[in-house]
Amino acid sequence: MRIVSILENQNIDKRIAITPEIAKKYIALGFQITLVEKYGEHLGFKDSDYKELGVEISTDETQILSKANIIIQLGLLSDENLSNLKENQTLIGVFNPYNNKEKIENLSKKNINVFSLEMLPRITRAQSMDILSSQANLAGYKTVIESFANFEKAIPMMMTAAGTIPAAKVLVVGAGVAGLQAIATAKRMGAIVFATDVRMASKEQVESLGGKFLTVEGSENLETEGGYAKEASEEFKKKQEDLLAETLKKIDIVICTALIPGKKAPLIIKGSMIDNMQSGSVIYDLAAVQGGNAEFTEVDKVVVKNGVKIMGETNILNKLPVSASNLYSKNVFNFVSNLYDKENNKININLEDEIIEKTLIK
Amino acid sequence: MRIVSILENQNIDKRIAITPEIAKKYIALGFQITLVEKYGEHLGFKDSDYKELGVEISTDETQILSKANIIIQLGLLSDENLSNLKENQTLIGVFNPYNNKEKIENLSKKNINVFSLEMLPRITRAQSMDILSSQANLAGYKTVIESFANFEKAIPMMMTAAGTIPAAKVLVVGAGVAGLQAIATAKRMGAIVFATDVRMASKEQVESLGGKFLTVEGSENLETEGGYAKEASEEFKKKQEDLLAETLKKIDIVICTALIPGKKAPLIIKGSMIDNMQSGSVIYDLAAVQGGNAEFTEVDKVVVKNGVKIMGETNILNKLPVSASNLYSKNVFNFVSNLYDKENNKININLEDEIIEKTLIK
Amino acid sequence: MSANLSAIFYLVSGVLFILALRGLSSPETSRQGNFFGILGMVIAITVTFLSVGSFSSGLIYVLIFLLVGGLIGAFIAYKIPMTAMPELVAGFHSLVGLSAVFVAISAFLNPEAFNLGSPGAIKLASLIEMSIGAAVGAITFSGSIIAFLKLQGIMSGSPITFKGQHFLNALLLFSILVLTYLLCSSQSSNFFWILIAVSFLIGFLLIIPIGGADMPVVISMLNSYSGWAAAGIGFTLENTALIITGALVGSSGAILSYIMCKGMNRSFFNVILGGFGATEQSASTGNKEQRPVKSGNAEDAAFLMKNASSVIIVPGYGMAVAQAQHALREMVDTLKKNDIKVTYAIHPVAGRMPGHMNVLLAEANVPYDEVFELEEINNDFANADVAFVIGANDVTNPIAKTDPQSPIYGMPVLDVEKCKSVLFVKRSLSPGYAGIDNELFYKDNTLMLFADAKKMTEDITKNL
């Protein structure tokens, strides 16, 4: 069984899918590995590091792919490379099947097993393969670091002989995995952190990290109707918006992480709210690619509105590629281990297994 | 009495010397103020904000300077502007008199009072005017934020389902004001922080912030000879270097802040040490302008040696201009208050006052 | 032996008993305390022999019975498993009760021997004292028997209640008074026998409505009764040792049951009156079947940890909710001061976000080298004395290893149950994120500490 991986388009993604640490684990399980040359060099993993472990390094992408049983990537391969894939090969990565429907259908037709890992069910057993969690977690962290770096004031409170610098106020919109890590990171730095989410369960979670949850008056009535706030009345939404607008006036940094799986990101920070924000504030929109939670978000651009910097990137993890690759490759390894039938040395596509069933794209 | 200030060369310095908050204080003391137009706009202080307080805004720099009794700046004025200054005007700022000897001598000849604030004596009473402390403090903070933003891994320890990210190890060289703030900031973020300094008193200070002081074996003998370690023997220095080299092998981020007043910064991180550092590590050299504490430091460039990024900027505070300006202008205000004889509405150059005596450049 | 001398010796033995109880104020002095108790008893018995003076041939029988009883007692003491302590104490109580009854009867039948007058003309005071001794003794006896049976599982542990129970009890207690009055006025032995019979009945009725969980309180209460019985007999026999000891045991038992109720957060009167407690309990249980858990307080936890040589801390989401990280650090510092090795075991998904626990522990300045991930530390549980699970639940649930049906099947879990003792700090028995019950709560080596994590940790620190 041969596992291979080639480099992504470096403009889009600097992450890699197999770190030396994980390569070692594959080999221990009995796999052969081939990687393209300079696979990890930009992250400080030298080809020699891989070779020492017994990994084959090759220059020819086509040849690499042709030998492969399993191909592990982050995003889809280039069209050319895709067309070279053969029957019974297995392709693992994050392929966004909604947007790349056609390409993937072609592969399926060729009897290529395509596993797209963002489809993993969020069951406990799949936690160790959950690339969404592992990457969102890092994204949440990095967003805070980036926005702090772009903020022209200091974050923590400092009472000094030359006057007091007040603690910066950070608002985290959406308290999922990324949001929670953002809260934690901002809090560590000494910021005063507020957070908002539609899931009521997140209030406790936010508070467990020392954040303040923006609770809408009258929200108690809502909670009884069921944990989720989706079914919120118009009146409630109005109240929530008012609260947000009011809060934003004193907020220095906004971290947007609100997403709805499979849909466009909800628009939460309206233009009128931004108008009322202090000049010099920063909005970092992690949801930029899905449309953004803030009104003027543009991907990979810094939009300045009324003195407020609104930022968002395609892939913030490009700024944290080493950690991101470490976790990603570990996730994939766990996934492959689950897929692999060691006794018979073959990929065992057991559709009874929810994990395999949900990720396999048919 | 009229106080004026014009913009610095924006390429070198984005800070300003009079914020609206401080303008108000000057006016309350009975001063008039004139500023150049768009003086604080880049920092979010609008001209209208100043005007509301009674500040005069003017477009003509020459005119502004000619009306002035006191001119408050950060760095020296352009040569042209300098030549326009007149007798009995007072110029306050940070003028680096060692490097700008000639220019300042010219001014003195013209009977212009030049006060260079980095010459302030470090006495308790001068603490509120101590621009070195206030700016170094912010620099220490920002250096950490910048180096974290440039580090390709996550800083805090995270034990997750996809594996553990170990806590990053940070070494702070020089535990003065900037160094201590750097220690505090890195520690907050969850890094494991080491620090080194030649002043033995700094050990306790480092530990008071949760950092680990690199103690050289046999240092106990040294301490008895007097608080400072300058008089250290060669043998001791050798030991210290070995310890540092050993430590650096596992360090992810190095923050250099070691300075010796009025001298070139000491070279502490030797090339051989950098060779042994892990690829992907970051060295941020705050001492870059004074020559740097690391071997390959170049001002305003990112030098990559053996996978280690070595960075250093002329003025890191350009990335934190709002906070820096707030503190700077407050410092200067305190200095001016001390200088100003309210009853007689004049500048009172009382050479008995250590603060005035030391800062006045003759 | 002169009456004065023996009185002094009785006083001495009373004082020794006081010292015996006092010794228990700390584990160090406790064994010394027990020794004082034994000494006091030896003195009391010896003095009695010497002061009776008339060494009838009965002496030999006395010695024989003493020996037989002693042997039986010693045998039981050595054979009984430590876990059966509560039953044992209950059983022993019944004996004290019964012997009080026997002594009272004996005195009633042969008052001359005790200097109480002659049959049919017993001194009034003595008659009253005697009745009290006999009645309380009988109540102690039958009550202890029931407690014993309940604890042994021979009788169902669940409360047995019926309508009018309290009324009946009150009636019977009142009848005791009446019977005593009649006895005193008529000196007729019949009333004495009825009195004793009714007392047996009362003991029985008092204990059956009390649930198994409250038995420790009951035992302590019966202990108290046996003390009062002894005191009653003491007055009859004009014996200082019996009076002192009886009063001592009587009041200490009563206070102890009060303290225990407080510790269990139960109302003393509800427990003692019985039945009331039961309804309350069943209400909170709902109709869900509830398995018994061992629950303790901060003192128990502190005791366990103080005597451990290594402790592993397992933090979970509850620690984050309670923001107990600082308090936890404080507790660990105190443990370390006592030379106890403490490490933290972090499960990869503890909390609600990756690295949740790390954030909090770093905030509390926990050194990184004390923090271990699951794989590093999972084998250490078997060698550790105590696992201190604070607000974690799912991440310790062994069902993940055994039941493929369980939603968390396949998740690696921390093997806390391999520790000698497991302490679980949480507010209730409610499940964690995964919504499933945790088998560990019901294990023998688990002690549940029901409280907010911060509060509990602080309390434990206070007790260390």
Add this chain to the structure above:
Amino acid sequence: MSANLSAIFYLVSGVLFILALRGLSSPETSRQGNFFGILGMVIAITVTFLSVGSFSSGLIYVLIFLLVGGLIGAFIAYKIPMTAMPELVAGFHSLVGLSAVFVAISAFLNPEAFNLGSPGAIKLASLIEMSIGAAVGAITFSGSIIAFLKLQGIMSGSPITFKGQHFLNALLLFSILVLTYLLCSSQSSNFFWILIAVSFLIGFLLIIPIGGADMPVVISMLNSYSGWAAAGIGFTLENTALIITGALVGSSGAILSYIMCKGMNRSFFNVILGGFGATEQSASTGNKEQRPVKSGNAEDAAFLMKNASSVIIVPGYGMAVAQAQHALREMVDTLKKNDIKVTYAIHPVAGRMPGHMNVLLAEANVPYDEVFELEEINNDFANADVAFVIGANDVTNPIAKTDPQSPIYGMPVLDVEKCKSVLFVKRSLSPGYAGIDNELFYKDNTLMLFADAKKMTEDITKNL
């Protein structure tokens, strides 16, 4: 009144005295306790009047003297400033001692009235008891007088020692035994007078070598003596109330002085034997002139803060060195639970780097709205009850406002001294960064808490 009835009443008053002391276990019940004490006293006195029976014309004098004494007592109680409590108690003790002596003499002179035999033929036991009562009473009297004089400052507070002091004391104590023996065997009143005289001398000698600082312990010890004296007289008069109360006061006083010694970290025997303590003290002082400071322990600090309605915390570099921020937060939480308003006052240059304190307080999760900078809070000190200065020094030094020569002249400082009380937590009297002495340490409203900041804060929390 029959002897039995009065005995019962005496018992009741004894029990009431026990309850009086028990009431002091918490401030809530303390006033009730005092009431029990008064009640017990009223009962004891009334019963005595009733039981003496023979209402001689002396009764009127008794009442007059009672009234006069009562008025004087009440007057003193109302006039005395609260700060003079120690002197007052010492003074009162002397009275008890003296009255014990008087009663003993009275009984010796007129034994028939007390049922003790006739003059020259007093019962042996009574004679011994009487001697004990008189001797202890006399010691109490003269000892208390000395203590009173020392505390009032009439006599120098410093220990007065001379060679052979301990030997002399031992000799005198031994002579008491001899005198008692002689008295018993000869019934000669002379020995009785000598006995009393020697006892007065002993009291005097016992107290003079004890330093002023140890006086509270001494007072409690004298309290104990007065109890024993009362018990001695109680035996003489065969009075249960006196015996119970005497023993109660005697043992409680002894234990209290032991507890106080422990609290002050002094050896009980050193204090009681006197003189030893003194040498130790002077050694530690060295030869440097040292001004007196009031130093306290965690309990004192806890007590002050518990009774405050607002507390301002002033952290400084020492808090950072001790890493006491978490412990401090814990303490503040506890204070807030007691409804005490707590705020933090941050001096701009507290610590060793700008914002030093903020970093640490944020780490301990102190809410930002409780943290104030100097200008915001400096006026609040005047209205606060307690300033808790933890490891800060220079930033509170008022010399910056007054002495232009001082290196810190001109620096704004926190006006902590305006608080009702100032607590300084630091390890010693050594100066801070600026290297100058701080006047505040020696102020009247300052209490120094010498310890590591973390340790002390934890201890205070325990005592809250």
Add this chain to the structure above:
Amino acid sequence: MEIDPFIFRLSIFILSIFIGYYVVWSVTPSLHTPLMSVTNAISSVIIVGAIIAGLAGSTENVFTISNILGFLAISLAAINIFGGFLVTQRMLQMYKKKKKDK
């Protein structure tokens, strides 16, 4: 002027109650179980009464009902005394071992 000894006994009784009260409060909770078994053992000081009962009466007939009851009471109390003290000893021994372990 003679006081009935009963009153003294009553005093003793009442004072002992106080002692019992205080003694228990000062016992550490972890020793509550040993406390129970010690008090249990102590309360069988009733054996004093049993011995008197057993030896009471004429020297000839030692088997009056009264005596027999006494004998039985002796046995019962003896079980308690030996059992109680020994079991306490065992329990306390356990505490000691634990301490030494570390």
Add this chain to the structure above:
Amino acid sequence: MEIDPFIFRLSIFILSIFIGYYVVWSVTPSLHTPLMSVTNAISSVIIVGAIIAGLAGSTENVFTISNILGFLAISLAAINIFGGFLVTQRMLQMYKKKKKDK
């Protein structure tokens, strides 16, 4: 079989010592000063002896030395009783006030 009342008194004495011991340990340290003044007040129950002394002897001559000493002792003890209890009351009042303040 009669027991000397002295023995009873001794018992009472000893038991009271125990109570004194325990009672003090349970007093909160902040109340140690009131404790001292209360015990001081209580110890002047010696007034009982003083009254007996004052009233002792023949009804005619109430001024035997013995009586006079009694009278003096009464005064001294009375000072103590009133002074002690009242001053305690004042101290405790202070505690109460402080509590209320907030």
